[in-house]
Each structure stands twice: as structure tokens, then as C-alpha cells.
Amino acid sequence: MNKYIDITNVVLKTDRLTLRPWRESDLSDFYEYARVDGVGQMAGWTPHRDIEESKTILSHFIEGRHDFALEYQGKVIGSLGVKEYNEKNYPELAALQGRELGYTLSKDYWGRGLMPEAVKAVVDWLFNEQKLDFIIVGHFDWNGQSKRVAQKCGFQYVKTTEFETRYGTMETCLEYIQYNPERSE
Template sequence: MARLETQRLILRSFAENDLGDLHHFAQNPKLGKMAGWQPHSGLGESQAILTLFIRSDEVFALELKETHHVIGSIGLHRRAPSGSTPEDSERELGFVLDEDYWGQGLMPEAIMGILAFGFNHLHLMTIWVGHFASNRQSKRVIEKTGFHFEYELERPKLFADDAPVTECYYKLTVTDYRAQQAKLENS
């Protein structure tokens, strides 16, 4: 897996010694609810997820350069409509950031790094991203990083005690990304 750097972050493979940091942010009930997963109830659950992340070529740890702590994750996940195989030219962006670091511009910074990787090194044609309609923070980050709204989808209950949720989907094509980069370079 590649190792990517932005101004304040290192995007790298997860490692066994990331367990404490992963568990710290993954046990936050607010993050799980916003991302569609139950908060981790113990280290064993975090260890199981960490093992999946270590084996994956889709998920990067977000390490803060200043402290060398993992403060979140970001991934480019293979996506496939039900009953088909994933297209090599498309991926779906997923991200989570420890609540202690919200509002500092870290996630847009990480996303711009992963977009460059996806379009320039994986040669993707399209990157998708979704958020629950109630997740205003993710919506702002998604729009700030150049994604365009495509559609909404009603999802059934995620957990037994939940109501159905609306998920909003956005996409960014390589053409739009290149135009966005050219505009930034010329300003």
C-alpha cells in the first residue's frame, strides 16, 4: 500500500500498534451514528476491525504528523451494484475523523491527498462518496472538496432501533478533478 503525505498528515497502512488510537475514536457513539456503524464496545471489537484494515488495500490510517497518533481513517473502496463485480475505474470514498480534530481542515486535506492518489496512481475515472442526510459536517467536507451531488437513496434501518435513513451520493470524475486542479494552479 502506498504511503501518502499532506501538509499535516501521513496516510499509511494500519499497523498493530494503532489499536489504542483506533479504539479511542471508534468507541465514540457520535462517529458511529454518522458513519453507519455501532460504536466499538471493547478492544476486541477494535482489534477485529484493525485486523481487517491491516489486510485491506483500501483503507489508510490518518496519522497526525505532529503527534504520530492515528486520528481517523480514509479509504477508496471498491463498489459494485448488487449482483455484479466492482468496476476497476470507480471507487467509493469513506472517511472518519476523531471528533477532537473536527473543524481544523484535516479531512479536506486528507481527501485531496487521496483524490490525487486515486486519479493519478490508481487511474480511476470516478470517485463516489455518500453521507447520511443528517450529517452536515460530511456534506460540507464533500462539497468543499469538489464533489457534485448525484442522487438520494432511502436506506432501511441500519440497526434494530433506528428509523430508515436517507443517504446522499456525490461523485467526482477525473475530468472534473483535473479542471479543479488546473483552476487552483492558475489562481
Template sequence: MNAPVDLTFVRVRTPRLLLRAWRPDDLDDLYAYARVDGVGQMAGWMPHDSRSESERILRRFIEGKHTFALVLLESGRVVGSLGLEEGRVFPASLPPSALGREIGYVLARDMWGQGLMPEAVRAVIRLCFSDWKWDYLTVGHFSWNDQSRRVIEKCGFHRIGEIEMATRCGTVEQVYKYCLTRADWQAAEPAAD
């Protein structure tokens, strides 16, 4: 089942990133990456066509309290988002009372290919399993999104199924779903507790 979450006061450091709750003054950075063609479509949404659209999404991030802003430490720029969303697919190997959520993420196009999202996802996995003792995390990608598939594979998730999803881009996508349980993560991570 979906775990309760409130990221308002949560801060996570990685070598290159600070993960923290979104703030009203992040609007320019959000609009700068969300307006770029070819980014949002890979996650099922169209590029933002105005600052007011970004403002609406930013408000949703802040009020929802389950989405991190990814801040590049060297510049302070917000270069992406990582959400702990309510999942619709649950691991069959765990009881219905098991706690977890579904990860979703987007990175500014000019930052692709430097391993930043795997760095963020690994830190969030550690937060959810080591600090919060959640039982599982799920994640998914559109069948053709090899970039996201690589992030998911590098972070140790296992494929558990697929569903069909209508997107805000007007397409219907096959979504491949993956899961990582705390038990699998502990077995694979020498430093896990």
C-alpha cells in the first residue's frame, strides 16, 4: 500500500545534488527545463507553454509534499524533480500491508548522460529503505524510453509487469513496471542496514 510521505523538511545530499522540497522561488528553473521539447513527453506530459503552467505544477509539487527538487550543488540551479508517487502496481511477493511508493523523475535536457538521476534515485532508495523502513519501491517507463530503462536497471530494480496508460500527450503507452524490495536491496548493497 502507498506509504504516507511528507518531504517538507527532508533534505538529502549526494556528491553532486541536494534533494529538497520545492519552493516558490524555483519557478524560473522549473519553467526553464519543463518548456524544452522532448523532455516531458518521455514522462507523459507536454512541454510547458507558459510560466503560469509551470506555476500551477509548482504549486501542486509544494502542496503535494511528495516531490523533491534536484538542486545542483555547484550552481544552486534546480535541474529536475523526483517524486514519490502513489503507485498502482504492487509487488505480488509482499503482503498488501507492505509500504512503498512509485518513483518518477525528470532531468533537464542539458544535464542528461552524467549519471545524475541514478545518483538521486540511489539516495532516495537508501532514504526509503534504510531511514523509513519502507518495504518496496516501484518505478516504470514507457516501452520505448531506453534512457529511463537504463536508470532503473542501474539502480537494481526488477521487472514485474506492464500496464497500458493514456498520457496527457494524447498517446496510449505500454508502461513497463519494476520493483525493488528492501530485502533485495539489503542483499545487494554491502553497506545497507
């Protein structure tokens, strides 16, 4: 089952990044990367058409309290959400507590290992502080970049599902899981 998560006042530091809750003042940084073609589509959403669309999504991030902003050298360059996983796909996990991670990085910063660094920090926090039993990540079958993040962060393939994108396609989604090494059986 999904565990309730609230990241209010949570700040995670890695070597290069600060992960912290989104703020209204992040709007222009958010729009700057979310408007770029070929980024959001890899995660199932379309590039933002205007700054108003970014403002709407940003308010969902702030109110939802489970999406981290990724700050790098004073600028927000991505997001990492501790989303609810689809419980219907995992009846075998009903007695355990978990969540699913979803992430996007500005295209200008791809290929520097920044997202694996952020994912590892959030996995550590979710396992050590929030005591989750498992964490899921998934990617569309054609998204090799996201697959590499899952591999680098120690996730193991678990199953294939179908996912309907915001732009109306059905995508095959490969899903991966990682269990808390400290979890009691």
C-alpha cells in the first residue's frame, strides 16, 4: 500500500544538489526546463505551453507536499516526486508500505549523473527516515536514459505494465523495485 509522505521542511543535501520542497519563486526556473520539447514526453507529459501551465503544476507540487525541487548552483533544474504507485498492479505488496519515484531533469544538465545522485539521496531518506518497505520506479520501454537511472540506483526489474500518457498514447512501462534492506519480514 502507499504510505503517506509529507516533505514539508525536508531538505536533503548531496555532493552537488539540494533537494527541498518547491516554492512559488521557482516558477521561472520550472517553466524554463518544462517548456523544452523532448523532455516531458519521456515522462508522459507534454511540454508546458506557457508559464500559466507551469504555475498550475507548481501549485500542485506545493500543495501535494511530495515533490522535491532539485537545486543546483542556486537554480532549480529538475523535480523528483515521491508519487503514489498504482496499487492495482501490485496486489502482492498490499501488506507492505511503499511509493513510486518520478523524475525529470532539465535537458541542459543531462548526462552528468545528477539524477542518480538525487534518487539515491531520496531512497536513503525514504528507507532510513520514513521506513518504507519498498520503492518502485518505471520507464517507457523506449526511454533508455531513465532505465540507466534505475540500474545505477540499484533497482531490479519487477514487471511490465501499460500507461496512458497525457498526450493520449498507451505506452509499455518497465517497472523496477528496491526493497528496504532493513525491513522486518
